[in-house]
Amino acid sequence: MRKLLCVIVLFWMAGVAGAQQFGGNPPSVKWRQVNTDTVRVIYPGGLDATANRIAAIVHQLAATNAHPLGKRIKKIDIVLQTQPVTSNGYVSLGPFRSEFYLTPPPDNFDQGSLHWADQLALHEYRHVAQYNNFNRGLSGVMKTLFGQEGYAVAINAAVPNWFFEGDAVYQETSLSDQGRGRMPAFLKAFPALWTDGKQYSWMKLRNGSFKDYVPNHYDLGYLLTNYGYATYGSDFWGMVTADAAAYRGLFYPMQRAIKRYTGLPYKKFIANAFDLYKDRYGLRTPAPVTDAGVQAVFPVNTNTLTQYYYPHQVAPDSLLYLKLSNKKRPAFYIQDQQGEHLLRYRDISSERQFSYVNGRIVYAAVETDPRWTWKTYSVLRVLDIASGKQKKITGKTRYFSPDISPDGRRIVANKVDLKGRSSLVVLNAADGSLLQEFSDPEIDYFANPKIKDAETVVAAIRQKDGRVYIGLVDIAGKRVKPVTPPSFKTVGQISLLENMVYFTGASGLTDAVFSVDLSTLVLRKLENGKGNRYFVNAGFEKLNWSVFTADGYQLRRLDAKKALWTPVSSEAFAAGTTGIVSDSLPPGEGPLEQQMDMPASKKYARLTRPFNFHSWRPNYEDPEFSFTLYGNNTLNTTQTQVYYVYNENDRTHSVGGNTTYGGLFPYIGLGTQYTFNRKQQVQKKLREWDQWDNYVSLTVPLSWNHGRQFRFLTIGTNAGYRWDLARGANRSAFPTSSFGYMAHSLTLGTQVQRAVQDIFPRLGFTINTQYRYAINKWNSQQFFTRATAYLPGIVPSQSLVLSAAYQQASLKYRIFSSRINFARGFNGVDSARMATLGAAYHAPLWYPDWGFGNICYLQRVRGAAFYDYTAVGGTRAGFQQRLQSAGAEFFVDTQWWNQHPLSFGFRAGRLLTKDLVKPAQSWFYEFILPVSIIPK
Known part of the structure; x- marks a missing residue:
C-alpha cells in the first residue's frame, strides 16, 4: 500500500507542474486590473488599452461560444507579463489562472503575424473553456476530493494533451484571419514524415524521441481536432470530451468516446484523419517536382x-x-x-x-x-x-x-x-x-x-x-x-x-x-x-x-x-488562402473585430487573496503520512501550506503550516508545527512531551543566465525556536524546556547549456553549504557541505560526475538530523565527523522508442558505473572507519500515459569494506524511484 501511494504521488506531481515563476516581478511594478464578471485582467500600469482589448475579446469568446465544449463559464484571472523577452502563454490549475508573456515572437514563421495579445487571448481562453467544461463525472469528484491539482491529474489522464493544444490552435485559426492552422510553417511536420516514408508508431508520435525528429502534440493535435470538426460537426469534440472527462468508460475514456460518436475504433479514426491530409497534400499521388541543380x-x-x-x-x-x-x-x-x-x-x-x-x-x-x-x-x-x-x-x-x-x-x-x-x-x-x-x-x-x-x-x-x-x-x-x-x-x-x-x-x-x-x-x-x-x-x-x-x-x-x-x-x-482550417466565422463577425466597453481600471493590490487555498493531497515519505492544503495568490508572491502529519515510527501526530512571501528582495518565510504526544525512554524513565516548533527565514535566490552558462546563488538564514512542553507522570523529572537554533545556508553553481541527449551538463558544478547551531541552551552545532562537478565524458552525451561531502557535528546534544550521504549500499550511522567522495560515469545505452498500451513508453535506457568512499570519524582520537563500495546503475527514462515523464532505476553493487550496521553484508541491490536528478 505504501509503495502504491508513493507511485500515485509521483504521477500526481508529474501532472501538475506549472510554468509560474515565484516572486518574479520587482516590487516597483504597480499593478492594475480590469475586472468583470467573466475575467479579471491584471497588468502593470500603462497597459490599459491592451488589458481592455484582451478583456473585450474574452467576453466575445464567452458570449459566442463557437464550437462549444459546454456552457459553463467560470471567471479567470489573466496576468499580463511584460518583463520576459520570451513569447508564451498558459492557463494553469493550482491555482486557476493564466499568464500572457506579451513580447511577440521575432520570427513571423513562429506564431504568425496576428497582433500577439489578440492571438494569446484567442488561444489561451480556449484552455479556460476546456477547464471550465471538463469538470464533470469522475473528474469533478477528483476536484471535490483534492482540489484543482487533483482535477488537473484527472482531466490530463482522460483528455490527451494533443486535444488541449490542437483545439486551442483551432480556435485561434477559425476565429481570426490567420492563426497557426493557416500557416504552412506550422503544418509542415507530418507531410515531411509522410513524404520521406517514415511510419512511426502512435506511441512514438505521442511521446517523442531522443534520436529522431518527431512532431509535437500541437502539430498532431491540430490535424486531429480539425479533422473531427470537419467530418463530424461543430459539436463533435464537445460530446467526446464531455464523456472522456466524466470517465464514461473508466479505461481509455477518450478512445471509447471517439468510437461512441464515430462508430470507428480509435486507430481507424487516426488513420482516416491522416489519409485525408495525405490526399490534401497530394502525397498518395505525388506530382513531379522540379529539383534541377539542387x-x-x-x-x-x-x-x-x-x-x-x-x-x-x-x-x-x-x-x-x-x-x-x-x-x-x-x-x-x-x-x-x-x-x-x-x-x-x-x-x-x-x-x-x-x-x-x-x-x-x-x-x-x-x-x-x-x-x-x-x-x-x-x-x-x-x-x-x-x-x-x-x-x-x-x-x-x-x-x-x-x-x-x-x-x-x-x-x-x-x-x-x-x-x-x-x-x-x-x-x-x-x-x-x-x-x-x-x-x-x-x-x-x-x-x-x-x-x-x-x-x-x-x-x-x-x-x-x-x-x-x-x-x-x-x-x-x-x-x-x-x-x-x-x-x-x-x-x-x-x-x-x-x-x-x-x-x-x-x-x-x-x-x-x-x-x-x-x-x-x-x-x-x-x-x-x-x-x-x-x-x-x-x-x-x-x-x-x-x-x-x-x-x-x-x-x-x-x-x-x-x-x-x-x-x-x-x-x-x-489572393487565396494558405494552410488548412475546416470552418471559419464570416468576415466581420470574429471576436477580434468586435468593439466592447470595459469597466474602468483600478488598482490591484499585490497581496490580494494571499492564502488562496486551491488544492489538497495526501503524501507518504517513509515513515510519515501527511495531508496538505496548498495555496498561492494570483501574482504568485505568496506560497502557503497547512498540513497534518502522522509518523508511524514515533506514533505521533503533528499539525502545522508555513507561508513564504516572495515579493521583496529576500523571500520571507514563517512556519509553525505542533507535535502531540512525543515519547522517549531516558534512563528507564518515560519522557512524554508535546513539541512546538516555530521558525522565520530569509532567503535570497539569485540566478544569472549570461553567455553560455546558467549560474545561481542562494543565501539563506533560518531562525527557529522550540518548546518541549512536559506532560505525563514523569513531567517533574523532565520539565518544560525551550531552546533556539540558527541555520545559515549557501548554494551556488553553474552549468552550460544542455543538448537533448545530455544526461548531465557537459560542464558545471554545484556547492551546497549549511551551518546549524543551537542558542541559549545546549552546545549543539553541525556543519555540512557538498560539492558536485560535472565533466565531459569520452563522447558526447556521456558524463563523469564527481562528488564530495563533509559533515562535522556535536554528538552530545543531537538536535539536527544528518544530511551526509554514505557510500552507496551502506547503512548510515551518527558520528562526529564524516566525509564522502564519489565518482560515477554515466552513458546512454539504448533509445528504444517503444511502448505498450498507451500506458508506458520507454525513451532511453542509460547506465552508470560508480565508486564511493566514506570516512567516518568519532569524537575520540584515532577512531576512523573507511567505507567503500562500487557497482553499476541502470535507469529507464519513461513517459506514462503519453505525457508524464518519470525515471526509474536499479542499482547493484558490492561493499568493498564491512558495513558498520550489518557486517555480514557484501552485495546490495536497490530500486531507485524516481531518478530525475537534474530537472529537464
Whole structure:
C-alpha cells in the first residue's frame, strides 16, 4: 500500500507542474486590473488599452461560444507579463489562472503575424473553456476530493494533451484571419514524415524521441481536432470530451468516446484523419517536382537528429551556418574545402536568427536579472570569425533579429518595449549606442530587418490587423514603402543582395522561396527544390536555404545560374488562402473585430487573496503520512501550506503550516508545527512531551543566465525556536524546556547549456553549504557541505560526475538530523565527523522508442558505473572507519500515459569494506524511484 501511494504521488506531481515563476516581478511594478464578471485582467500600469482589448475579446469568446465544449463559464484571472523577452502563454490549475508573456515572437514563421495579445487571448481562453467544461463525472469528484491539482491529474489522464493544444490552435485559426492552422510553417511536420516514408508508431508520435525528429502534440493535435470538426460537426469534440472527462468508460475514456460518436475504433479514426491530409497534400499521388541543380550540402545524420539554420555563403567555397544537434549545443560552424570547423558555441538565446557581413556575426542573446526572474533582456553580441573573439555591445536591452552593415559600423535591430511596441533602432556597432529610432502607429512589428544602405532598411512588417508584407523603410524620412502586397500569407526571413530581396513566403500548402527586385518591384517564385524552404541566402553566385524534412532542417545549395524563377503578380501573391482550417466565422463577425466597453481600471493590490487555498493531497515519505492544503495568490508572491502529519515510527501526530512571501528582495518565510504526544525512554524513565516548533527565514535566490552558462546563488538564514512542553507522570523529572537554533545556508553553481541527449551538463558544478547551531541552551552545532562537478565524458552525451561531502557535528546534544550521504549500499550511522567522495560515469545505452498500451513508453535506457568512499570519524582520537563500495546503475527514462515523464532505476553493487550496521553484508541491490536528478 505504501509503495502504491508513493507511485500515485509521483504521477500526481508529474501532472501538475506549472510554468509560474515565484516572486518574479520587482516590487516597483504597480499593478492594475480590469475586472468583470467573466475575467479579471491584471497588468502593470500603462497597459490599459491592451488589458481592455484582451478583456473585450474574452467576453466575445464567452458570449459566442463557437464550437462549444459546454456552457459553463467560470471567471479567470489573466496576468499580463511584460518583463520576459520570451513569447508564451498558459492557463494553469493550482491555482486557476493564466499568464500572457506579451513580447511577440521575432520570427513571423513562429506564431504568425496576428497582433500577439489578440492571438494569446484567442488561444489561451480556449484552455479556460476546456477547464471550465471538463469538470464533470469522475473528474469533478477528483476536484471535490483534492482540489484543482487533483482535477488537473484527472482531466490530463482522460483528455490527451494533443486535444488541449490542437483545439486551442483551432480556435485561434477559425476565429481570426490567420492563426497557426493557416500557416504552412506550422503544418509542415507530418507531410515531411509522410513524404520521406517514415511510419512511426502512435506511441512514438505521442511521446517523442531522443534520436529522431518527431512532431509535437500541437502539430498532431491540430490535424486531429480539425479533422473531427470537419467530418463530424461543430459539436463533435464537445460530446467526446464531455464523456472522456466524466470517465464514461473508466479505461481509455477518450478512445471509447471517439468510437461512441464515430462508430470507428480509435486507430481507424487516426488513420482516416491522416489519409485525408495525405490526399490534401497530394502525397498518395505525388506530382513531379522540379529539383534541377539542387544539392544537399550534408548527408543526413541517421544516428542523431542534426539540423542547420540560416546558411550564409561567406566565400565561394565556404558556408557559415548555425547547427543544432541532439548531442551538441547550438554552435556556429563553417564548412569549406577542408571540412567542417566549429567557430564558437552560441550564447543562450531566444531566437535562432543571426546575420553575417564581412567576417562578423551579430545575434541576440538572452540575459536575466539576478533576482527578478520575470525580468529578462535580449542583448546583442558581435563575433569576429577570424579571431573567434566575441564582443557584447548592449546590456539590459530588448533588441531582436539584428543585422550589421557591410562596413561594420552600424547595426539595425527590432526593439520591443515593455508595452509590446516595436520600433527599428540603428546602433553604433562599436558601443551599442543609439543613433536613430523609427516607429509607426500603424505598424505592429518590424521582423527580420536588413540594412540596404545608410538610410534604408528592408523588413518583414506586421500591420495592426495582422497582414504582413516586405517593406522598404526610409528611417531618416520616416516612411515605409511596401514592396510586396499586404496579406495574411506569412512572409519573412529576408536575405538582401544588392538590389534583390530574397525571402520565404507562404504559397498554398508550402512555404516557398521568393525574390523581389527593389528597382522594378517584380516579384518571382523559385521553382527549384521541393518541400518547405526557409532561411534563404544569396551570395557568390549561389542560393542556400534549409528545407524541412523528416530529419529536421537540412541544407540545400543551388547555383544561381540554374535557378528557375516564375513571375508572380501582386494580385496572385496576395489572393487565396494558405494552410488548412475546416470552418471559419464570416468576415466581420470574429471576436477580434468586435468593439466592447470595459469597466474602468483600478488598482490591484499585490497581496490580494494571499492564502488562496486551491488544492489538497495526501503524501507518504517513509515513515510519515501527511495531508496538505496548498495555496498561492494570483501574482504568485505568496506560497502557503497547512498540513497534518502522522509518523508511524514515533506514533505521533503533528499539525502545522508555513507561508513564504516572495515579493521583496529576500523571500520571507514563517512556519509553525505542533507535535502531540512525543515519547522517549531516558534512563528507564518515560519522557512524554508535546513539541512546538516555530521558525522565520530569509532567503535570497539569485540566478544569472549570461553567455553560455546558467549560474545561481542562494543565501539563506533560518531562525527557529522550540518548546518541549512536559506532560505525563514523569513531567517533574523532565520539565518544560525551550531552546533556539540558527541555520545559515549557501548554494551556488553553474552549468552550460544542455543538448537533448545530455544526461548531465557537459560542464558545471554545484556547492551546497549549511551551518546549524543551537542558542541559549545546549552546545549543539553541525556543519555540512557538498560539492558536485560535472565533466565531459569520452563522447558526447556521456558524463563523469564527481562528488564530495563533509559533515562535522556535536554528538552530545543531537538536535539536527544528518544530511551526509554514505557510500552507496551502506547503512548510515551518527558520528562526529564524516566525509564522502564519489565518482560515477554515466552513458546512454539504448533509445528504444517503444511502448505498450498507451500506458508506458520507454525513451532511453542509460547506465552508470560508480565508486564511493566514506570516512567516518568519532569524537575520540584515532577512531576512523573507511567505507567503500562500487557497482553499476541502470535507469529507464519513461513517459506514462503519453505525457508524464518519470525515471526509474536499479542499482547493484558490492561493499568493498564491512558495513558498520550489518557486517555480514557484501552485495546490495536497490530500486531507485524516481531518478530525475537534474530537472529537464
